[in-house]
Amino acid sequence: MTASVSAYSCPWCRHASEGSALSCPGCGISIDPRGITSTGSGWIELPGRRDMARLQIGASSCQIEGAYVPVADFNLASGESVYFAHHSLLWADPAVQIAGMGLKGAWKRLMAGLPLIMTQAVGPGHIAFSRDAPGEIIALPLDHGQEVDVREHIFLVATGGIAYDWFNSGIWFKTREGNDTETHYPIGAFMDRFTAPKGPGLLLLHAAGNAFIRALKPGETILVKPTALLFKDPTVQMQLHFEVPRMPGMSFWRTWTHRHLWLRLHGPGRVAVQSGFKELEENGRSVVDHSGATQHQW
Numbered sequence: 001m002t003a004s005v006s007a008y009s010c011p012w013c014r015h016a017s018e019g020s021a022l023s024c025p026g027c028g029i030s031i032d033p034r035g036i037t038s039t040g041s042g043w044i045e046l047p048g049r050r051d052m053a054r055l056q057i058g059a060s061s062c063q064i065e066g067a068y069v070p071v072a073d074f075n076l077a078s079g080e081s082v083y084f085a086h087h088s089l090l091w092a093d094p095a096v097q098i099a100g101m102g103l104k105g106a107w108k109r110l111m112a113g114l115p116l117i118m119t120q121a122v123g124p125g126h127i128a129f130s131r132d133a134p135g136e137i138i139a140l141p142l143d144h145g146q147e148v149d150v151r152e153h154i155f156l157v158a159t160g161g162i163a164y165d166w167f168n169s170g171i172w173f174k175t176r177e178g179n180d181t182e183t184h185y186p187i188g189a190f191m192d193r194f195t196a197p198k199g200p201g202l203l204l205l206h207a208a209g210n211a212f213i214r215a216l217k218p219g220e221t222i223l224v225k226p227t228a229l230l231f232k233d234p235t236v237q238m239q240l241h242f243e244v245p246r247m248p249g250m251s252f253w254r255t256w257t258h259r260h261l262w263l264r265l266h267g268p269g270r271v272a273v274q275s276g277f278k279e280l281e282e283n284g285r286s287v288v289d290h291s292g293a294t295q296h297q298w
Helices: 104-110 254-258
Strands: 053-057 058-064 073-077 081-085 091-092 095-104 117-122 125-129 135-142 147-151 155-159 165-168 175-176 180-184 190-195 202-209 211-216 221-224 229-232 237-244 259-268 269-274 286-290 295-296
Touching: 053 202, 058 135, 073 081, 073 117, 073 155, 081 165, 095 180, 135 211, 147 202, 155 190, 202 269, 211 221, 221 269, 237 286, 254 269
Parallel strands: 237 295
Antiparallel strands: 053 058, 058 073, 073 125, 081 117, 081 155, 091 125, 095 117, 135 202, 147 190, 147 229, 155 202, 165 190, 175 180, 175 286, 211 269, 221 259, 229 269, 237 259
16 A cells, blocks of 8 residues: 655645655745754744746746846746736747736826836746846745735736735824924835635745745734835734834933834734845934834833
8 A cells, every 4th residue: 555645835835735846836945844944933934946946837837047136937838927017027038928917096006106007928938037136036826715915016927817906004104393294104005915816826026135934823923124024914914113212301202213113013824024124214203193003112
């Protein structure tokens, strides 16, 4: 009698497989138990992916090439498609059909500084994408009905079966000096939401530096730098967190000019961050209003 093969669940993308291959068929990371153990902090680093790792999506495939500034090289089957932001396109076969794909809410997107159109490519043929920056390409296979929330400007490319939407992040605060009031959006005014409404698909994101993921338990919270956030499960809730040092002789509101700003995330669900985050830009003026937030003085 032949023993049954135990199911393997990828610790990064959660794709289930037999575990007999050298890499996960969903995201391409190497299947090696030594590379998937987490530290005491609960974070798991994006495990190593073999150069030229190949992912199968329907009749099409995607090969992730290079390590420092990686490239996603798609071999599109006839009639199968991907969509992407135009600046991520690296090269394409002449046979690939490329056209614009309009997005809903054009006026709001224009006011928020988001792209008004995506670009769609239909096979057959090869087409490749890259973000002109060092980091990691994160492959997120989405099963039927699964969805994920992604911070602005992280998206690279998605297969045609993945639906795209966006929503108000609900994370903001206002500062004032004299009559000058400014609104700040630490993770952007909007977030992208990708879903797989009809069947499985593949979503590719770009992380600056290295990428890490953590599964929060129900009721568990964690503080992260807002610009370090990559993606989260929709079940994970967000709010601002201010840390304010006590300054002798200064009023409460004036001490907020010396604040430290965090994003507080509430489980349950997955949270992913990047190590190459940018310093949050804001004017350091007194905070006069904000979305729901927690605070700590020290």
